[in-house]
Structure formats: structure tokens, C-alpha cells
Amino acid sequence: MHIPDGYLSPSSCAALYAGSAPFWYMALARVKKALHTRLVPLISLFSAFCFLIMMFNLPLPGGTTGHAVGIGLATVVLGPWAAMLAVSVALVIQALFFGDGGITAIGANCFNMAIVGSLVTYVCYRAMAGRSPLASFRRVVAAGLAGYLAINVSALLAAIEFGIQPLLFRDAMGTPLYCPYPLSVSIPAMMIGHLTIAGMAELIVSAGLVALLQQSDPSLLKATAGAATTLKELGPGRGTRRLHTLWAGLCTLMILTPLGILAVGTAWGEWVASDFSNPAIRQQIAGASFQQPAPEHAPKGLEQLSQVWTAPFSHYAPPYIRSATFGYFLSAMFGAGLIILACSLMGQFMRGLRQ
């Protein structure tokens, strides 16, 4: 799943670097706070460990071999933020010193595997392990499945990044400038290998090593053991920590917004008055409505009411911005910003009322 150089356009690479940056920043800020603890050598050694297990070719059931990435285990032992750093460091060293994965694609690879991978592992592991005791078999299963899911989500992200390249970047002759495979090819090509081989390798390594740690050093599993054991350690800041996760999720969604452009057709029931006189759109409406033909003219009420208000960012594409992707992105920022502003004003108001 290591994306090589030349498969993603520089703008996609830049976008994924930008997407990774806030997560790295937060992860580093957390590690900096804990710099006096044993976290620094632990992260370093763990990333060396991840680097190594990427070289172990596991013989898998069915006669193939595959290697694990170590996201599952790193997240269970270090927690999502430190795991993000450990896997990122391993990926940087692989790209820089060993030529595995592109230099320009470091941001993309870190985003897919280190960042999204560890967040997915963390959420799944916590959800599946629940409050079970540290030594329970349920934790072994949870770690294995979380690792399996994380690898597959990362692979799906990489496949989407590959697949949108031919849609966005072609020269005048129609030659794709970067990855030439559309989504219909890239998603099955990536997912077949990962749902079976790579996912299985990660599952075996995560589950096997969590089982081993349960016997040799269960205290290492405490970091992600769940509410029962971590409430005390987390202390009063717990509420804001939860919020941080939400902020991070919001950021990811905003970065992913340009994907919306790829959707074909019109959204059912979101037609504008002029759509009813456009034959192509009329056909789309009929197709989406069980072949019921659309009315000849736009409904009167729709026509009248549509004059009342013209949105500043009509169709999520501000007229003064040429790039549709950037316009979409800007619309997402603006929309989310407005909602955050409205919510914080409402919060202020409610607090005022209570006092």
C-alpha cells in the first residue's frame, strides 16, 4: 500500500500533507508534554519494530505470503497519538533511506496508514474490547479485527486517492498524468489484496502479539484499556480530550469534501427551477424516480420561491473561484465555520441564561 512517487499529483500530495499536519502537530504536542517519561524511547523503538515487521513475510493460509504494518499493535500499546508518530517515523525512514514509498507521497502514506489507520484501530479496539479485563480473550480478538479493519480502511483511502487522479489530471491528448486507473479499477485492485492477504497478516500479528503481551507484560496494554482503567489517569481534562477527537474528525471530513464532486447525477428532490426545462436533467429526474416523467414546467411555487434568496456560494462553487475542487473545499470551510460560530454563540447565550 506504499504509494510510490509519480502516482499522485503534486496537488493531491500537498493536500494530504496538509491533512496530516494537524494530526502530527497534536501528536507532537502530546508527546512533548510527556517528554520526561519513557514515551520517547518507546515511540522510537516501536517505530523501529514496525519497520522490521514490514520486512517479515508471513506465510498465510492459502499459500501466499504478506507482511503486516504493525499499526494494530502500535495503537494498542502506545495509544493512537503516539502510534501515529511511530508509524509515521517508520514510513519516513522507509521512503527516505530505503526507497520504499515515494518521497512526495510521504504525506499520503502517513495519512492513510499512520493517521487514519491508528484512529480506526483505536476506535474499533475500544468498541470491541469494551471493559473486558486486560487478560481476556476478547481483547485478542478485538486487536486482531481492529488491525484488519485499519489496514483495509487505509487501502481503501489509497485506492480512492489513486482513482480520482485520472478524473482530475489529464493532458490535452487525454493522457492521464498521474495514476491512470479510475476508481472502478483501483478500488477492486487494492481491496482484493488487502481484504485477503495484507489484512490477514495484520490480523495475525496484532492478535498474536496482544496475546503474547497479556502473558508477558499486561501493563503495556493499559494505555488503551478503556474507561475503567484510564479514567483516573486522564483526570479532569477528559471532556476536552473527547472534543479533540471530534475536532479531528471534522477536519478529516472537511479535507475529504472534494470527493463530493465525483458523485454523478442530481440529488433527488434538490432540483432547481431551470432543471425542468433541461432535457438531460429531465431524463435524470425520471431515471431516479422510477421512470415517472418530470412535469413539463417547473412547479409555479418552486419558480416563485426560488427567486427569494440567492445563495452566495451557489452549488458549492463560488463564481469567483475557478477551481471546482478548491471552491468546494472553501464552501465546506465556510459552512463548517458558520455552524461552529452559531453553536458557540448559542453556548454563550445558554451559559448567560444559566448564570
Next chain:
Amino acid sequence: MTGHHHGRIRGGFIEHTIEGLHAAMDKALYAEHSASASGLLQRLDPRVKVAALAAFILVSAVTAKLWVVAAVLLLAMILAALSSISLWVLATRVWLTTLTLSGALALPAVFLTPGTVIYRVPGLDLAASAQGLRTAALLVLRAETAATLALLLVFTTPWTHVLKALRMFRVPVVFVVILGMTCRYILLMLETAHEMFESRKSRTVGALTRGEQRRIAILSTGALLSRTLQLSNDVYLAMQARGFRGEVFILDDFRMKGR
């Protein structure tokens, strides 16, 4: 299942892993050796090298013209020749591996990309298009160019200097420290893993079934994990013994000199 009928599986996993570990160690050793040789790039300030090579990689990524990418690759080859890195080394250590990986990914594009058909494979429903050929060539050339440039940096600069140069790009100190520590311990752990598998190989008589191989793989990974944790504990104690209190200092002593 016995090794008799499955000669290829015989010790396959262990040998395969040893080979991989050996290749990585070999590469690291070669880098250390060539970084201390005398040549054009070895004499340059690491910051200049990082900036210049990154700029070249960017040029080859941004351009849509094949000849520009080829020109950058040619430039990289000339720089390698001037820095006492032989083209044979580049061919065997960089180009071949990149070609197998990137080539395998790029080859189907020749046939899958719609466009002007220039060749039809006889007997098959496959047609190579001009656009497909161009896009595959772009992919392979770009990957080769970036890999060559990255390894030029690694082969001509001690890794401690590469890390220090990263500070120029405002990479946070903590990240550089973790990166440096990881680099150091990767070499140590490569050796540990290598020894582990060598000794396992010398104790293995006859053939292993796939299940046994898998068991060995998991157990070795587990053993390596416990060594990792022990080592991290030792390193932490050593850091404390040397007075580490959470502040990080790195020596920033690069100076530009006139030539």
C-alpha cells in the same frame, strides 16, 4: 505436508526473511561507506543537498513532459558519477527494485488507458494506446527519478546530517530526535533479527509446514517485541542516567563555506 513434495517451501520463510534483512543491512552499510568517500555531493552542505534534491523531485513530479523527467534523471546520473557512486550500484540497488514495483503497477495502464490504438496484441482482445504508453512511461520514469535522487542524498550524506538538515524545514525537534533514535535502533534491531533467524535456521532440520512457519514467524515477532520493550526501558534508564530531563539539544553546526 512434507518438504519432499514442496521443495520451494523448504525453509522458505526463514531464508526469505534473512535475505530481506541482509539486503537492508547491506544498503545501510553501503550508504555509510559511500557517504565518507570523496566526491562532489559529499563535499556539499547537507542543507543545500536536501533543498536541491527536493526541488528536483518536485520538478519531475510537476512537469507533464517526458523529456523534462528524463533530463532530471540524467542530471541525477551525472551527479552520481561525480560523487563516486557507480551507475552499476544505482542500477542494482535502485533502478531494478523500483522498476519491478512501479513497472508492475504501470504496465496494465498501457492497455487500459483509452486513446489512439498503436498496437493490437495478436489473438488477444488487448490494444496498446499511445496515451497508455505515455502515462506508463511517465509513471516509471518519475518513480525512478525520485528514488535515484533520494538515494543520492542518503548515499552521500551521513544520516545524522540528513536529520540535522531536516531542521531547516522547521521539522519539530522532537520529531527529529525520535527519527534519529529510530534510525540508530533500526540498525541494531536489524542485526538482532538477523541473528535470531540465522540461529533458527541452523537449528531447523528438514522441512517446515506452512503452519509451523507461521508459528515461527509469530513467535519471532513476539521475541523481537519483547526485546524492543526491554531495549526501550534500557535506553530510558540510560537517558536518565545521563541527565535527560525533557529538554532536547541538537548540535546545529553547519556552516556555509566558499570554495
